[in-house]
Amino acid sequence: MKSQAGRPTISDVAKAANTGKTSISRYLNGEQHLLSPALRERIEHSIRQLDYRPNQMARGLKRGRTRLIGLIIADITNPYSIEVLSGIEAACRDKGFTLLVCNTHNEVAQEEHYLNLLHSYPVEGIIVNAVGMREEGLSRLQQSTLPRVLVDRKIADFPCDMVGLDNQQATTLATQHLIDQGFNALLFLSEPLGKINTRRERLDTFNTLIARHPQIVAAQAECPLHDGQQLDNLLQNFYSENAGKRQAIMSVNGALTLQIARSLRRLNLQWGPDIGLLGFDELEWAELAGVGISTLKQPTWQIGYSALEQIVSRIEGTATTLCDRRFSAELMVRGSTTY
Amino acid sequence: MKSQAGRPTISDVAKAANTGKTSISRYLNGEQHLLSPALRERIEHSIRQLDYRPNQMARGLKRGRTRLIGLIIADITNPYSIEVLSGIEAACRDKGFTLLVCNTHNEVAQEEHYLNLLHSYPVEGIIVNAVGMREEGLSRLQQSTLPRVLVDRKIADFPCDMVGLDNQQATTLATQHLIDQGFNALLFLSEPLGKINTRRERLDTFNTLIARHPQIVAAQAECPLHDGQQLDNLLQNFYSENAGKRQAIMSVNGALTLQIARSLRRLNLQWGPDIGLLGFDELEWAELAGVGISTLKQPTWQIGYSALEQIVSRIEGTATTLCDRRFSAELMVRGSTTY
C-alpha cells in the first residue's frame, strides 16, 4: 500500500502485471526482445493503466547519469543569449538531454552559486557563457572533471573547449567595409573591456587594421551600458572633434548598439546622414530604425547547437583534443553605413 | 575504494571525518546544534577537503522533493517569454528552486513531449505558457496532482491557477487612446485566434468598446506571423478602403507589431503620418523606429515572478482557492498614435 498516495513506481507496475521489477525494467530499457509476447502485453497494459513513468532521479542515481545539462548564461535578456539558448535547447532535444538554465545577470557571485548548484544535481556537462570568473569559481570549474564548454567568451588562462565567433574575421569584415565606404574617422565603442576576450579580440583586430591606414583617425572608448550621460558625452565629443570628416561608430555588441542609437537620437544626430554606425550582432529591428543599421550577423543558433554537440562528444568520450570552434559573421549592409 | 573514481559521497566524508553518515547528514541539514564542536569541526574540514557536495538526486529520491520546477514556454524567441522567464528565474533563486526550461516552438507535439519529460524527473511544479493542448496532453496535465500554473494564456475548459495580463483593462486603455486621438477607422490585427484566450479576450473587448462608437469603422483580421505577402495585402486593402479616414492598426502582440512595421515599410506607408499603430507588448526599439511606436507595456517580469510564487504556495500547500491574478498594462504613447 505504500505507493498508493504518490506516483506509481516500478513495483506497482510489477505487481499489476503480476511479475517482477526486473521485467519491467527490461521492458523500459529496450530489452523487449527478451520478453515473451504475453508478458510484454501485460506490462504494456499495466503501464498505460497506471500512467507510469520511470523516475529519472532514481534512474540517474543508479546509472550515474542524469541526462541533465547545465547552462550558465551571462545575461538572458540579451537577444544573443537567447538564440544561443535556443540552439542548445534544440540540440538537447535531438540528443535526449534536458537543460537546466541559470542566469547570472552578469554577476560573478551568481556564477559561482549556480556552478555549485549544477554540480550538485549533478549535471553531466556544463555550458558556460562566462561573465569572468575569479579564482574560486575558476578552480572549482577546473578541478571538476565535468565536461564543459565555453560559449562566446573565454576565461583567461583556462583551457577549455570553446565555441564562438571568429572575431578576427568579423572585425576585419566590418572595418574593411567602413574603410571602403570612405569613412575616415572611426570610433570603436565597447562596454568596459574587463577580461572579456571577445571585446579585446575585436578591439585588437580593429587596431591592427587601422594601423595600416594612417590617413584614418581612429579612437576607442569604453562605456557602461546604462550610463546614458557618459555615452552622450562620448559621442558628442567624438562628433565635434572630427567635424568635417566622414565619421563612423563601431559598436562591440548588440546591447550597446541599442544604447548608441538612443544616444544619437538624444543628440539629434542621425545615423546615415550624420554619422556611420555598424554593430556586432544582428538586431531584429535593424532595418526599421531610421535608414537602417548595418550589423554583423552571427550564426548564433548554430553556435549554441554546436556547443551542445561538443559537450555530448565529451560526455561520450569521443572528443579528445581541445576544441576551439569559430564561426564566421555575415555583414548586413544597411543605410547607416551607405548613406 | 568504490567511490574513488567518481565524486565523493556522504560515506567518503564520514570515513574521512572518522564518524558515521548520520552525523554528516545532520550537519548538512541544519541540525548542527546536535553535534559536538569537535565533530562539527572534523566534518567541516573533511567536506572542504573533499570538495563534497550532496547529490540532489539522491536527496530528492529520499525526501520525495527535487526542488525542480519545470517551465514550458511556447516560444522562447519572443521577448515576452524571456522576460517572464527572467522573472521566474529570479524567483527560483529567491525560493531555492531550479528551473528546467522547455521550449515548444509553438508546437503541440513538443508540448506533450516536454510535459512527459518534466513529469518523469520529477519536477515539483510546472509553469506553462501553453500553446494550446489537445485532449491527451490536457488530460495528462489534469490527472497529475502536480502543482501547476498557467502564464499569459489559459487552456480552454481547464481550471488552473493563472497569472497574466488584465486583457480587458489593457485593451480598453489602448482603444480609448485611439478614439481620443481621433482615429475613426480601426483595424484589429491578430495572429490566428485559435483557442488562445488572450487574443480572443483582446478582440472581444475591442469589439465591445467599438460597438459604442458607430461613427468609427472597425475591422478585424488574422494573419500568420510569417506570411508577409498576406500581411501586405491586408494592410494595403484596409488603407485603400478607408482613404480619407484617420486610420490606425492595433496589433495583438509584439511579434506581430514587428511584422506590421516591416510590412508598412514595404508598402511605403509611415506609421504616424500615414497610419496609426499601437501594439501590445513593449519593444525595446519602439522609440527608435521612425516617429516611435506606441505600445502597451506589460509588467512581464512581475508576471513571471508571481507565477513562481503561486507555484510555490501550491507546493507548500498554502494556496487553496483557484488563483487568477491579472496585472495591468501601461500605455506607452509615442509618435505612431499622436502624429
Next chain:
DNA sequence: CTGTTAGCGCCTTCAA
C-alpha cells in the same frame, strides 16, 4: 525467458 538480490547516495527512524 524470468525473478531475486544488492546496491546507487541520501535521510530518518530507532536505539544506544
Next chain:
DNA sequence: TTGAAGGCGCTAACAG
C-alpha cells in the same frame, strides 16, 4: 550526542 539499519525507485549482475 552519536551510530546502525532500512528504504526511496531503479538497474544490473546472478541465478534459475
